[in-house]
Amino acid sequence: MPQKLDDAKATEKILLLYTQLLFSGKKYWLAELAKQFNCSKATMMRLMSTIEVSGVAEIETGIENGRRWYQLKNLPSRPHISLSQEEVEKLSLCRDLLGRLLPEGIEQVISSGIEKISGLMPHSSERASATVIRGANIVWGRIKYTETQQAYLELMLKAVSEHTIFEVAYKEEKHLFDRPNPMQYRFVPMRLTNENGSINIEGWRISDDVIPKKKYAITLALHRIITCKSTTEKFLKCPDLPEHKGAFGLVGFRPFEARVRFSEVYSSYISDRVWSEDQKIIELDGGEIELQFKASSHIGLVNWVLGFGAGAELLEPAYLREQILEEVEEMYGFYAPEED
Missing domain, CATH: 1.10.10.10 (Winged helix-like DNA-binding domain superfamily/Winged helix DNA-binding domain)
Structure with missing residues (x-):
C-alpha cells in the first residue's frame, strides 16, 4: 500500500x-x-x-x-499504456529469481503474464530480448508443493482483502512441537512471507466465540497445511499484523538480545549481511567478530548457530548455551569412536 x-x-x-x-x-x-x-x-x-x-x-x-x-465503474476502454524494455526485463528478472520458490502452477502463471504484458511494449523487436531468462535461484532443499497446496495458497490470497476466516488443520514440525495430532486453527490470512525458501502465511488465530475475537498472530508454513476450508465468516474488525521489527525470526514472538562470536572463516559472510535492523558487529582479535542482534525464535537461533559448527559460539542468552551444549553432547555420541 x-x-x-x-x-x-x-x-x-x-x-x-x-x-x-x-x-x-x-x-x-x-x-x-x-x-x-x-x-x-x-x-x-x-x-x-x-x-x-x-x-x-x-x-x-x-x-x-x-x-x-x-x-x-468499468470504463468502455482501458487507458493506453506501454511498458519499456527495461521494465519488462526487471519483471522477467523477478520471475527468474523468485519463481522457483513458488508452486509450479503459479510460476507458470507468472511466465504467461510476462509474455502477455510484453505485448504492451511499443517496439515489437524488443519483446523477445526483454523476456529472456537472465537469472536463476539456486535453492538447496527446495519444497515441492502439491497442486492441493497451491490451491490453498490461491484461496487464501483471494481472501486476504476480505478477512475471511479459514479452518486449517496444520502439522507442526516435530523439532518444535512433538504433537501426535494436527493442530486445528481458525485462521485469518493477512500476508505472505518467505523464509529460507519456505512460503509462510502470516495471520491471526481467531477464537471459536459466536462473535470471533483475535487471539494472537501465527505463522503457518504452506507445505505443512493438511486441510484448509474457507468459512462464510469474516473478521471485519481485523487489525494489521505487527510489523516485522527486523529481528532474526518470525512475527508474533517477542524479540530478545543475542550475541554470537564467529571465527575469521565466517567473519566476511556474517558482516556482509543484515541479520536484524539494529545489529552491531564488533571486530575481535585474530579476525574474529562478535554479532550483537535481536532474535525472535529460540529454536531458529540454536539451529542457526549449530550450522556454523566450531566456527560460531553463542554468548548470550545463557539459557540457550545450555541447550546447544546438550545438542553437541548428543551429536558427539554419533561420531565418538567406539571403545574397545
Missing part, C-alpha cells in the same frame, strides 16, 4: 486517488482510504465527489456491514 500523503495538496490527492482507482479496479473502504491519504472520512468523501463532478469517471459506492466503499 502507498505511504501516507501527509503534505500533498488537494489537487495532488485527487490525481493520485483517481490513478489508484483507475488502474487497480479494486473496491476500497472509506476508512482505509482516509488513513492512506492522511485525511478525515469527510474529506475523502469530498475528494470522491470532486472526481465524479468533474465528469472524468463515474464512481460506485455502497455500504457493507456498516462500512462505506468506493470503486470506479
Whole structure:
C-alpha cells in the first residue's frame, strides 16, 4: 500500500486517488482510504465527489456491514499504456529469481503474464530480448508443493482483502512441537512471507466465540497445511499484523538480545549481511567478530548457530548455551569412536 500523503495538496490527492482507482479496479473502504491519504472520512468523501463532478469517471459506492466503499465503474476502454524494455526485463528478472520458490502452477502463471504484458511494449523487436531468462535461484532443499497446496495458497490470497476466516488443520514440525495430532486453527490470512525458501502465511488465530475475537498472530508454513476450508465468516474488525521489527525470526514472538562470536572463516559472510535492523558487529582479535542482534525464535537461533559448527559460539542468552551444549553432547555420541 502507498505511504501516507501527509503534505500533498488537494489537487495532488485527487490525481493520485483517481490513478489508484483507475488502474487497480479494486473496491476500497472509506476508512482505509482516509488513513492512506492522511485525511478525515469527510474529506475523502469530498475528494470522491470532486472526481465524479468533474465528469472524468463515474464512481460506485455502497455500504457493507456498516462500512462505506468506493470503486470506479468499468470504463468502455482501458487507458493506453506501454511498458519499456527495461521494465519488462526487471519483471522477467523477478520471475527468474523468485519463481522457483513458488508452486509450479503459479510460476507458470507468472511466465504467461510476462509474455502477455510484453505485448504492451511499443517496439515489437524488443519483446523477445526483454523476456529472456537472465537469472536463476539456486535453492538447496527446495519444497515441492502439491497442486492441493497451491490451491490453498490461491484461496487464501483471494481472501486476504476480505478477512475471511479459514479452518486449517496444520502439522507442526516435530523439532518444535512433538504433537501426535494436527493442530486445528481458525485462521485469518493477512500476508505472505518467505523464509529460507519456505512460503509462510502470516495471520491471526481467531477464537471459536459466536462473535470471533483475535487471539494472537501465527505463522503457518504452506507445505505443512493438511486441510484448509474457507468459512462464510469474516473478521471485519481485523487489525494489521505487527510489523516485522527486523529481528532474526518470525512475527508474533517477542524479540530478545543475542550475541554470537564467529571465527575469521565466517567473519566476511556474517558482516556482509543484515541479520536484524539494529545489529552491531564488533571486530575481535585474530579476525574474529562478535554479532550483537535481536532474535525472535529460540529454536531458529540454536539451529542457526549449530550450522556454523566450531566456527560460531553463542554468548548470550545463557539459557540457550545450555541447550546447544546438550545438542553437541548428543551429536558427539554419533561420531565418538567406539571403545574397545
